[in-house]
Amino acid sequence: MFGRVRLRYERINKKIGYLKTLKFLNAAQKKSFIDLALKGRIEEEVAITGGCEYPDKTFFIIRRDGIEAGLFSLYITTVGWINYALEKGYVPVVDMSIYRNNYLEKSKRGKDNSWEYYFEQPMGYGINEAYKGKSIILSSLKFTENRPDESMECFLNKNGRLDYWKKIADGYVHIKQNIIEDMQAEYNQLLCGRTRILGVLARGTDYPALRPHNHPIMPTVEELITDSKDLIEKYQCDGIFLATEDKSILGRFKEEFGDMVMTNKREMVDYNGGYICQKHAPRENGVYLGGREYLASIWMLSKSMCLLCGRTSGAIAMVLMSQNEYCYSKFYNLGYYE
DSSP states (O other): OHHHHHHHHHHHHHHHHHGGGGGGSOHHHHHHHHHHHHTTOTTSOEEEOOOOEEEEEEEEEEOOOBTTOOHHHHHHHHHHHHHHHHHHTOEEEEOOSSSOBTTSOGGGBTTBOTHHHHBOOTTSOOHHHHTTEEEEEEOOSSOOSSSOOSOHHHHTTGGGHHHHHHHHHHHHOOBOHHHHHHHHHHHHHHHTTOOOEEEEEOOOTHHHHHOOTTSBOOOOHHHHHHHHHHHHHHHTOOEEEEEOSBHHHHHHHHHHHGGGEEOOSOOOBOOOSSOGGGOOOSOTTHHHHHHHHHHHHHHHHTTOSEEEEOOOHHHHHHHHHOOOOOSEEEEOOOOBOO
8 A cells, every 4th residue: 555655656746847847948838738747648759839949940858757777778768769859850859857867966857957967969959949949849758669779689780780879879979078088088097008908897786686677687797707717818808897886796806807907986886775876875976976987987898809798778888889899799698587
């Protein structure tokens, strides 16, 4: 009984949060939006009428209620929606201001757009411009089915699938330049002249613990260590860049490989339950920094010579943003959690 009441409260609270959209709208648009809300349609793909500006454009507002999603789950669904918008002739605009996500402080909801903390808008228009438009379409809050994903077909570029999504990402999803400069400086410092880097993506904490339904099974730490030893010998790697959030995985790699192991500066987790994307150590700007450090891990991983990766949203985002040709790459095909 209590669980049902709580779920109903969360749903109501979520929909009330959508009303923050009203601050961006004129009187006619507000009426259109409220009419849609009263009809229970506000989570569908819907058009808002009554705007006055940009009469030659149709803005497509990309939305997702992503309270259980990490940064790169948001990234790949956004890439899918950008593609959808372009096919329709719309101008895509990402709204991570109104809709819940783990990279925006509650006090800043409806004020900041956390997408713009890390990335440029796809075509230069932000939500302040888009919501003034004469023609506005809000995306469905459901996933678009056509998007890059963690399937082997995508990683192996079957039928040019990866090339297709990489073209969209290269054209319309750009990391902020100041962040790129900071990441490059940190990465150069980590390398200390090393050039033959084995990149390892080891997803721990909540992923193997919660075993999310229909998500790829992660390799164990011991599998990754065994494969790392083989690649170090075969390709004469002189360093390991380890992308992980899990303190125990970092400790095990350090125990086995010592000073060969590099990680960027990021918050490490002693896992004790729940979704880690919703947990941050108490520090100033902790929510923002958690996303920025995760972005840096994936970006630095993409610079490696060889790769060992569990199939995650971060792994597919890494491949999409990569400019490298890898000597060797392995994306573990271990089935899916039931």
